[in-house]
Amino acid sequence: FQADRAQRPEITGSASSQPPLAGPGPTPPAPLTAQAGVMLVPGLATIEVIVRRNDTLDRIFRQFELSLTDLANLRAVAGTRAMLDRLMPGEALRFHHRDGSLIGLERNLSLTEQLRVTRAGEDFHADVVARPIQARTQLAHAVIDSSLFEAGTDAGLQDQTLLELARIFGWDIDFALELRSGDEFTVSYERLFQDGQYLQDGAILAASFTNQGREVRAVRFVAPDGSVGYYSPDGHSMQKALLRAPLEFRRVSSRFSTARLHPILNRVRAHEGVDYAA
Secondary structure, eight states: OOOOTTTSOEEEOOOOSSOOSSSOOOOOOSOOEEETTEEEETTEEEEEEEOOTTOOHHHHHHHTTOOHHHHHHHHTSTTTHHHHSSOOTTOEEEEEEETTEEEEEEEEOSSSEEEEEEEETTEEEEEEEEOOOEEEEEEEEEEOSSOHHHHHHHTTOOHHHHHHHHHHTTTTOOTTTSOOTTOEEEEEEEEEEETTEEEEEEEEEEEEEEETTEEEEEEEEEOTTSOEEEEOTTSOBSOOSSOSSSSOOOEEEEOOEEEEEOTTTOSEEEEOSOEEEO
């Protein structure tokens, strides 16, 4: 099997460690060869495709020389077409095949659900399988020296958790102008795992932020109707009429760095700040 990296989606993969998804036969032997990131075994191959912009199943099937008849039969399975037609760039699809004949397919529909398709003769059977997630509580503490994001990264927090932290306290602290060296924060938050593998940070459960000697605390509360809010220990909502900053930022477009390649001058220069894209 030869893949053209210039024309085909990014692929990674390995030989299946499980027996074939359909049909009798011995367990495949150890992998013999690996080309373009795809491990091949006699009679059975597993391909993992990273979806790129404008990719469709039809395009992927053609590029990897998978059976278009199998694709038509697959899309004819009740309820399956809607779960396969809209692919998202960056997601991974896993195909199991024998000489281009589709044996099985896996696609993660969400963090907690996976679509699994298996072959039975000339037909396909589709199931939505639960993917349990384990949430572990983690405590992080950081003292700000240069920026919120540098301190948070050193404490092991992801950008989305730091943005959520800034959103929670955005009615009490202006994170663009009021932060000072020596400010500190403590966060109790969830880390999400699946099959023992870390996925991403989860919700912030409680947090405290000391800004210029003034401490502000917040606790997460889930109402009976399922709505989520953050409140001070005395029960007042953290969300007030006005934000302290003129605009709520959403992501970091450029980090603090002592050696950043300047996007205009094309020279290495210090970037003594953190840019937020609104």
